[in-house]
Amino acid sequence: MKITRKEVEHVAILARLELNTEEVARITAQLDNILSYVAKLDELDTEGVAVTTHTQNIANAFREDEAHESLDRKKALANGPQVNGEVFVVPRVIT
């Protein structure tokens, strides 16, 4: 086994996902299958090979630090599931 139910439950907590028992069982089997497949990469010796995280050589992309209009507050709040006209409202964090 590449991954256990317990590990899937832990990863779900990290990813802020809730899984029921049936989902944990099903996803554990699927992830195990996928991780067993990707273990294929171990066939290759990559000692000393540089990583590619980006295919183009872009150095820091700087821009002029100029003031400009930003998104209007009303527009920014328009898609909020719960707002009070000034801010997004969320369940109480500090009790």
Place this chain on the structure above:
Amino acid sequence: MDYFSLTLCEALQQLASGELTSVQLTESVLSRIDTVEDRVSSFITLDREGALIQAEKADGLRREGIAGRLCGMPISVKDVLCTSNMQTTCGSRILENFVPPYDATVIEKLKEEGAVIVGKLAMDEFAMGSTSENCAYGVPENPWKQGYVAGGSSGGSAACVAADESLASLGSDTGGSIRQPASLCGVVGMKPTYGRVSRYGLVAFASSLDQVGPLTKDVADCALMMNVISGYDRRDSTSINKPVPDYTEILHTGLEGVTVGVPVEYFGEGLDPEVEKVVRSGIDMLRDAGARVREVSLPHTEYCVAVYYLIAPAEASSNLARYDGVRYGYRDMKADSLVDMYRKSRSHGFGDEVKRRILIGTYALSAGYYDAYYKKASQVRTLIKNDFAEAFGQCDLVVSPVTPTPAWKIGDKADDPLALYLSDILTISANLAGIPGLSVPAGFNREGLPIGIQMQAAHFNEEVLLRAAWNLEQRAGVKGRKPAIGLP
């Protein structure tokens, strides 16, 4: 008149000569949608009224003599691109009713050139999938055969153009999501070089792989769309500041002096014999057009799927952390603590495939596994990139199948994620290497399902792809062939 069946170039000519107006053309497209949409299901959102208003405006601009390059052209776009006046769902329940406060740069460019945006097209949720079956708003069907997949993730974009429901469309390609559905639906689809087209306003899936590109009825239209959407954008720091050539200019040149590479690894086990036959005869046509043909090797091809299904989910797990029910999208209103609200909103809002990829990605990046999975995959990505660099020292483009098989039945691979992942084997490498690729229709199998040919070239060498594809199109004899839908 069946104006809806025109290509962009044909319609633009008729508009310029005054034979046709954008309102007539748009009405024709809308009535075509009325006839075939029940069968094709390519739209998530259709803006009938808005389209006619834009068409009238386009006709007005043309009368004033200020027609843009796409003035009056009815175009629809994958629902992964932000549109300021239209909901953008990304195929997900979590973005139901989301209306972006701004346009994606590519949408802005289409509008500046006078395009008429007809609607938003079906796709796999967050572009994760190869069949569009993961769309929360209905699954598009292949216009060539009922009950068959249109491909994915830009399945709606490919089906819409193949069914003449718009003159052209835009899609996004993270591991083949433009080229694969284009091949399965018999249209032209191009994934540009990473950085050629701005990603600003493209809902992010895997940021180092995602790229926007056109799906069109023919190669000349693809070149025209590339002219419009390409270019540096200061709002996308990964877009590249490099002049954009006129892609339409070089099409009609023969292929003398061009070397076509045939990668042996792309013709391996599992390749459908009818697909192989079409691709081999396509290569002969390129030779007839003047190209030299030689074998090349891309030795790490067999590792592409493994690399992709670590890197793409890893990036996705980070990108999709933003869906937390706070600023936009679905929120579970019953949760009474913040963390519970995050968990419930995400669990109810995301579909199975998206959850699966978030979990793989989170796992691959988590403490203790990072070196074994993400780092290892990123190193093998270097080897894959080097394979292409070496191949492009020996040839100008590599030609191969797009997918191992033509379209399959809806539901056939739905229960086995890994089997579906493996069907992406021939398209993934272009994204990992950041190079451009396209799919051009080249034939049909005995069942009448389209088969495309894939062409890939070095960074920023879109021109050689379009030129080779145009030459192939002239010889393949499938251009203009239409699916038998919506006939009286």
